[in-house]
Amino acid sequence: MRDKEIQRLIGKEAKRQNDTLNLIASENYVSKDVREALGSVFVNKYAEGYPHARYYGGNMYIDEVEELTKKRALKLFSLSPKKWNVNVQPYSGSPANLAVLHALVPVGEKIMGMSLAMGGHLTHGHKVSVTGKLWRQVPYGVDSKTGEIDYGEVMRIAKKEQPKLVIAGATAYSRIVDFKKMRAIAAAVGAYLLVDMSHFAGLVAGKAYPSPFPYADAVTTTTHKTLRGPRAAMIFSRIELSKLIDKAVFPGLQGGPHENQIAAIAVALEEAMKPAFKKYAAQVVKNTRTLAEEIKRLGWRVISGGTDTHLFLLNTASGGIGGKEASDALENVGIIVNKNTIPFDERTPVDPSGIRIGTAALTTRGMKEREMKEIAFLIHSVLEKASEKEKKAIRERVARLCRKFPL
Numbered sequence: 001m002r003d004k005e006i007q008r009l010i011g012k013e014a015k016r017q018n019d020t021l022n023l024i025a026s027e028n029y030v031s032k033d034v035r036e037a038l039g040s041v042f043v044n045k046y047a048e049g050y051p052h053a054r055y056y057g058g059n060m061y062i063d064e065v066e067e068l069t070k071k072r073a074l075k076l077f078s079l080s081p082k083k084w085n086v087n088v089q090p091y092s093g094s095p096a097n098l099a100v101l102h103a104l105v106p107v108g109e110k111i112m113g114m115s116l117a118m119g120g121h122l123t124h125g126h127k128v129s130v131t132g133k134l135w136r137q138v139p140y141g142v143d144s145k146t147g148e149i150d151y152g153e154v155m156r157i158a159k160k161e162q163p164k165l166v167i168a169g170a171t172a173y174s175r176i177v178d179f180k181k182m183r184a185i186a187a188a189v190g191a192y193l194l195v196d197m198s199h200f201a202g203l204v205a206g207k208a209y210p211s212p213f214p215y216a217d218a219v220t221t222t223t224h225k226t227l228r229g230p231r232a233a234m235i236f237s238r239i240e241l242s243k244l245i246d247k248a249v250f251p252g253l254q255g256g257p258h259e260n261q262i263a264a265i266a267v268a269l270e271e272a273m274k275p276a277f278k279k280y281a282a283q284v285v286k287n288t289r290t291l292a293e294e295i296k297r298l299g300w301r302v303i304s305g306g307t308d309t310h311l312f313l314l315n316t317a318s319g320g321i322g323g324k325e326a327s328d329a330l331e332n333v334g335i336i337v338n339k340n341t342i343p344f345d346e347r348t349p350v351d352p353s354g355i356r357i358g359t360a361a362l363t364t365r366g367m368k369e370r371e372m373k374e375i376a377f378l379i380h381s382v383l384e385k386a387s388e389k390e391k392k393a394i395r396e397r398v399a400r401l402c403r404k405f406p407l
C-alpha cells in the first residue's frame with residue numbers, strides 16, 4: 001500500500017485483533033474470501049435501483065451478483081421465493097430496521113419493542129433514535145425474577161397500547177425468543193411481527209436456534225455478527241409486503257447500494273450453507289454455555305441464570321465491581337468485552353452493573369470448551385481484582401491462548 005499511515009494502522013489493528021481475546025458478542029472474524037469480495041472492483045459501481053431496473057448503465061454483472069445473493073439468502077433459510085423476498089441492499093442493521101418501519105407503519109403510530117435498558121436495540125424505538133422520534137415506542141422488558149420475557153405481560157401491554165408493529169429480537173438477551181407467542185401477541189392486536197435476528201442469525205442458519213420465519217411478517221438481520229459476513233444487513237419479507245419494503249429501502253432511505261458489500265454477503269451465505277458452519281453454530285452455543293456455567297460456579301451472577309445462545313450478561317456489580325471498571329480491567333489484560341446495563345439496573349449506562357460476553361469470535365478462532373473454562377477463570381481472577389503480579393501472569397496466559405489459536 002502506498003499510504004503508509006493507513007498501512008501502519010491496518011497492521012497495528014491486525015496485531016491487536018490477533019493478540020487479544022475478543023468476547024464482544026456482536027463481533028466476529030470474516031474469511032479471506034469475504035474480505036476479497038469487499039475489496040473487489042464492485043466498489044467502483046453505481047447501481048441505484050434493483051436488478052434489471054437500474055438508473056445507470058453497465059450493471060450486467062452487478063445484477064448477477066445481487067440476484068445470486070438473494071437466491072442464496074432464501075436458500076440458506078429454506079424460504080420459497082414464491083412466499084418470501086429478500087432485500088440485500090441495507091447498508092447496515094439500523095437502516096434496515098428504519099426501512100421496515102418506514103414501509104409498514106405510518107409516522108406517529110406506535111411500535112412495540114424491547115426497551116434498550118432491558119436488552120433491546122436503539123432502533124426498536126428508543127427516544128434517542130430516529131425510530132423513537134418518528135414513532136412512539138411501547139416498551140416491554142423481562143421479568144424481574146427470571147430475567148426472561150414474560151409473554152403474558154407483553155400480551156397485556158400490547159392489548160392496552162395497540163401497537164401497529166411488534167418487534168421480537170434483541171441485542172442483550174441470552175434466551176430463545178418464543179416466536180410463536182410473539183406472533184400470537186401481534187395477531188391479537190392486528191400488528192405486524194418484525195423479528196430482528198441480527199444477533200442470532202448465524203445460529204438460525206446453523207440450526208442451533210429456532211427459525212423465526214414461520215411466524216414473522218418481516219425479518220431483519222445484520223450480516224456481520226454470528227452470520228460472519230461483511231458489515232451489512234438484509235430484510236426478508238413476505239411477498240405481499242416486499243414491494244413496500246423495496247420502495248422504503250430505495251428510493252425511500254438509501255441511494256446507490258454498496259455492491260461490494262452485497263458480493264461479500266453472497267460469499268458469507270455460501271460459507272454458512274456448508275456443514276462446517278452447522279458445527280460452528282453448535283460449538284458457539286456449547287462454548288457460551290460452558291463459559292457461563294463456569295463463571296457461575298466461580299460465584300458470579302449470570303442474568304436469567306444461563307444462556308441458549310452466543311452471549312450472556314454478567315452482573316459484576318453484585319460481586320463488587322462496576323461494569324466499566326470490569327471491562328477496563330479486562331481490557332488491561334487483553335480480554336475485550338463491553339460494559340452493559342442489566343435488567344432493572346440501578347446504575348447508569350456509562351457505568352452500568354454488568355458486562356456482555358459472547359463467544360462467536362473466539363469460536364471462529366477454533367476455541368472449545370477447554371479454553372472457555374480457562375477464560376472463565378481468567379475473567380474471575382481479573383474481576384476479583386488481581387494484583388499486578390497476578391495480572392502479569394494472566395496477560396501471559398492470554399497471549400499463549402492467542403498464539404495457539406491464530407487468526
Ligand SMILES: *Cc1c(COP(=O)(O)O)cnc(C)c1O
Binds near residue numbers: 094196
Ligand atoms: C447490531 C444490531 C442492530 C444494528 O446493526 P448496525 O449494523 O450496528 O446498525 C440492529 N438490531 C439489533 C438487534 C442488533 O443487535
